[in-house]
Amino acid sequence: MLTVDFDRFPVGPGDRVLDLGCGGGRHAAEACRRGATVVALDMSAPDLKEARDRLSEVDPEGTRGVAVRGDALRLPFADATFDRIIIAEVLEHIPADEAAMTELARVVRPGGLVAVTVPRWGPEKVCWALSDAYHEVEGGHVRIYRSRQLRTRLAAVGLQLLDRHHAHALHAPYWWLRCVVGVHDDGHRATKLYHRLLVWDMMSAPRTTRTAERALNPLIGKSLVCYLRKPPRTHAAGERRATA
Secondary structure, rough: OOOOOOOOOOOOOOOEEEHHHHHHHHHHHHHHOOOEEEEEEEEHHHHHHHHHHHHHHHHHOOOOOOEOOOOOOOOOOOOOEEEEEEEEEEEEHOOHHHHHHHHHHHHHEEEEEEEEEEHHHHHHHHHHHHOOOOOOOOOOOOOOHHHHHHHHHHHHOOOOEEEEEOOOOOOHHHHHHHHOOOOOOOHHHHHHHHHHHHHHHHHHHOOHHHHHHHHHHHOOOEEEEEEEOOOOHHHHHHHHHOOO
């Protein structure tokens, strides 16, 4: 399941892409499939194994995709290394989120693009109200972003907003239901049935559910997705530095 819309976030051959906090590597694999050279970075060894497996499916020779362990607060890359950075459903887990934003802005090149996704304030607020167990876990969500707050923090590190939208409306009621019946109860009949629906939707993409989700995304889309650009360097700025 992709949260980033690659029609709005163009990636292709020659692009250097960082999937920061890659999880199982779904976005990394899609970027690699589109011809980019990809680094999938995470702290979790099990997630990195899954990401490596996904990358190997689209890049069997291992020439364009690599998964590495790393810390979002201390990225092991030089300034302006990447043309594209994806950070999907990660910042809400990081107490020092502004430090992570500073790091990702450092390693994207001037003129490069960044896709940031976080849980949307409204649907997430419902989850927190229904269940403390939903977020009070090790490594869980430490904040709920309002859209303006997220955009302000990203602007403070020099990233310009280009576009935004909401995604995964069908997933919001699923998580509300899980919060009601027990967020860790994977065996409850209601959540099992709903999960089956979501899997069917992801695998088959029927017109009915795709149309319903597009209609519902502005109302209850579970994720907020922002597309940003690091401003390109200007000749004037370069001349000022040269003569300073």
